[in-house]
Amino acid sequence: MRDLDTRAQNVMRNIDQLADDFMANLKNLTSEKRKEAMADIQQQFNKAKEYGDDKVQLAIQTYELVDKHIRRLDSDLARFESEIQDKVTSNTRPTDDQVSVAVKKGRKKIKEKEKKRKGLSSDDDSGGKTLKKRKKTGGKAVGGKNAGGKATSIPASDSPLAVLPLASGDVLDMPVDPNEPTYCLCHQVSYGEMIGCDNPDCPIEWFHFACVNLTTKPKGKWFCPKCISDRKKK
Structure with a gap:
């Protein structure tokens, strides 16, 4: 994560330098030189966006790993408490x-x-x-x-002493956090590889690869099916 931050910052500084040079020499540049300079700046922006997407993916994977271990700890704790209750019951019988x-x-x-x-x-x-x-x-x-x-x-005809074992509660898995945000067209939580829509006004923003029929990250800008449909209507 720190390495990605360093790379992204270097790219942003490079973009600032290119933009300053472009504005300073704008009057002296020919039409072709202007196009080349703009293309170079756009390329640097795309690279910065890739670093940002990689950081998001890394954060999602880290969250899923931590969540997995928390669930395992909760399950082990519930099983441990059940075993203690069984031992106490057997010792008091x-x-x-x-x-x-x-x-x-x-x-x-x-x-x-x-x-x-x-x-x-x-x-x-x-x-x-x-x-x-x-x-x-x-x-x-x-x-x-x-x-x-x-x-x-215990009826009168039965033995004068009887002991009933305590009923132990079922061990249930930790429910998914209800406050966790949902994404994509499937309205599920984040998992696996995801891609962000390049429309800044997209109401969903992030999508699972499988839900939008992607296997690898596409080059250039990518728009979700909803935003594409809305653009066609306009």
Whole structure:
């Protein structure tokens, strides 16, 4: 980019010098000499424009390369966060031994309560109340939210303990920046090789090679299909 800037500046200085010489000797130049001088100045302008187009292409390619790496980093970050969430979920999930210990503790507490009630009521009544209490505790909601967002309940006939795994979110690609400008007849963002219309009033300005049936950069001035059509109407 710096090398292109240097070349463009040298060409512009050369154009200024040629223009000054042309204006200073205009009265003494013949018609042929004037045409030659004008052609020389025009050639230098074309060269400066080529350097400018090359700078634009280089800037577009650099932008696409940086954007590509940003998207890759975003994807890796989302995958890394998903892996961390899975590890946390697996670490907090109780093992079979933990479930067994919890069941034993629950049964022990129930037996202790049954012993305390023996002095107040008969064994049958005590057993009936205990059964009712166990049925009440059986339907309590445990675990996190499912995919529908509703809490999951465990019926009384199921195991007294249950754990639901957390649902992990889908990893989505980074959307295209909505603020990024669009170009060409296809109204898409800049990519690949592009060419600029030489009409200063062109509303689109830049076009993809493939959209205007170009494979290489044409020599001289180039006008887009829209500007050519507008000129023919005039």
